[in-house]
Amino acid sequence: MTATAPLTTTTTNAQASSTINSGLASVANNYQTFLSLLTTQLSNQDPLSPMDTSQFTQQLTQMTGVEQQLLSNQLLQQLVNQSSSSSNLTNAVGLIGKNVTVDGDTSQLSGGQATWEFSLPSAPASMTVNVVDANNNIVWSGPVTSTGSGGQTFTWNGQNQSGVQQTDGGLYTLTITAKDASGAKITPTTTLQGTATAIQTVNGQTMVTVGTTQVPLSSIIGVSSTSSTSST
Numbered sequence: 001m002t003a004t005a006p007l008t009t010t011t012t013n014a015q016a017s018s019t020i021n022s023g024l025a026s027v028a029n030n031y032q033t034f035l036s037l038l039t040t041q042l043s044n045q046d047p048l049s050p051m052d053t054s055q056f057t058q059q060l061t062q063m064t065g066v067e068q069q070l071l072s073n074q075l076l077q078q079l080v081n082q083s084s085s086s087s088n089l090t091n092a093v094g095l096i097g098k099n100v101t102v103d104g105d106t107s108q109l110s111g112g113q114a115t116w117e118f119s120l121p122s123a124p125a126s127m128t129v130n131v132v133d134a135n136n137n138i139v140w141s142g143p144v145t146s147t148g149s150g151g152q153t154f155t156w157n158g159q160n161q162s163g164v165q166q167t168d169g170g171l172y173t174l175t176i177t178a179k180d181a182s183g184a185k186i187t188p189t190t191t192l193q194g195t196a197t198a199i200q201t202v203n204g205q206t207m208v209t210v211g212t213t214q215v216p217l218s219s220i221i222g223v224s225s226t227s228s229t230s231s232t
Contacts, residue, residue, distance in 0.1 A: 092206055092217050095196040100210060101222030105190040108211035109170045115155045116174045117191045123148040124178035124186050131156050132173045139166065146178070171213065191221065 107114040114131075124146050131140040139160045146152065154174065158166050178186040194210035199217075201207070206217040 092199045092208060095208060095223060096199060098196055099193060099224045100196050100220050101191050101193050102210055102215050103219045103221050104192050104215065106171050106173045106213065107192040108194060108213060109158050109166055109168050109172060110211055111168065112158045112165065113155055114158065114172050115153065115193045117151060117153050117193060118176060118188045119151045120146065120149050120178060120186055120188050122180060122186055125181040127176065127178040129154060130175045132175060134171050139172065
């Protein structure tokens with residue numbers, strides 16, 4: 001499989017939105033404080049020397065101007081977010097029909113098998129995998145032979161511990177227990193593979209449907225035109 005750089009968008013839009021919202025909240029608090037002080041000032045001004053009208057108007061104009069500027073920035077940011085979402089959706093359409101690798105540990109049983117990829121930081125002396133169904137029941141468990149450290153593939157034939165073939169369409173999670181020669185635990189990084197079948201925007205986030213599972217576009221870490229996995 002040919003890995004590509006993660007398909008992610010920067011956090012600039014989220015950071016900008018946070019800054020604008022913080023600014024609006026600050027202006028709202030300052031505006032209320034300003035009105036409170038102004039009311040107190042008007043209530044206690046010297047009748048013989050009332051507050052300068054031009055100064056009063058200038059203060060209101062300044063506060064309103066800042067508020068309007070932040071609201072304008074907020075509207076512009078919304079347009080940028082919409083444009084970015086649309087761009088992500090358009091770019092992601094090319095994934096449909098491709099075999100993708102997703103950062104995660106849940107795979108769909110399809111065509112009588114489910115495949116996961118994982119990476120080990122060091123070579124294990126022993127390794128056991130569990131295939132767990134959506135109800136958290138262990139469907140299959142057994143030792144597997146590792147090829148050492150680095151990237152590897154595990155393909156489950158869809159049969160439970162009794163050899164009964166499970167129905168396609170179910171979602172299964174892979175858990176791996178690996179230990180080195182001294183008995184110390186080795187923590188793997190697990191990914192899964194599947195065919196991208198649909199792209200859509202959900203709550204402003206571009207989601208890719210892999211089998212029947214929706215995953216964020218940013219969780220896809222590899223793309224290939226055809227499957228390159230082998231059974232274990």
